[in-house]
Amino acid sequence: MDVPGQALRIATGELDQIMNDAPAVRQHLLTYIHALLIQNSQVALCNVRHDLLERLCRWLLLAADRFEEKIIPLTHDQLAVTLGVRRAGITAALSTLESMGAIAKKRGAIEIVDRATLEHETCECYRIITSEYKYTTCCRRSSSLRRPCRDLRSAYQAKPST
Secondary structure, three states: OOOOOOOEEOOHHHHHHHHHHOHHHHHHHHHHHHHHHHHHHHHHHHHHHOOHHHHHHHHHHHHHHHHOOOEEOOOHHHHHHHHOOOHHHHHHHHHHHHHOOOEEEEOOEEEEOOHHHHHHHOOHHHHHHHHHHHHHHHHOOOHHHHHHHHHHHHHOOOEEOO
C-alpha cells in the first residue's frame, strides 16, 4: 500500500470457493475488474494525450473519490513515481494548483480545497473513469448483488494487511 489505511485480504482458495458458491459475488467482482480495466486503458491514453496538470488533477480527483477525504496523504515523490514524471514537475504543477486555490500543500499530504477548480482543470479522462465506476456500482448492481457483498465481509474473517 502506498498510503496509510485499511485493507482486507483473503486467501486465493477461499476466494475461489466463494466465487463458486455465490455467482452474484463472482459477477460483482468481474464487473469491478471490468471497470478497473477501463480505468487502466483510459489512464494509458491520458498519459500520452494530456499535459501534467490535467493528469495530476485527474489523479487527485480519483484519489479523493477513493479515500472519500479532502486530505490525501501523499508526498511529491510518490506522485512523481505514480505519474511517471520528475519531482520538479510535480512541485511546479502543485504550485500552479495552489495558486488557483484548488489545493493546499501540506507536509506529506495534499488537501483539496476547491474540487470544482480541479474538475474544471482535469481532462475528460476523469469523467470517463468516474462514469464507468458509477455505472458499475449503481446501474449494474441488482438487489441480488447487494447482499452477497455484505455477506462476504461478515462470513469470512478479515485479515488485516501487513
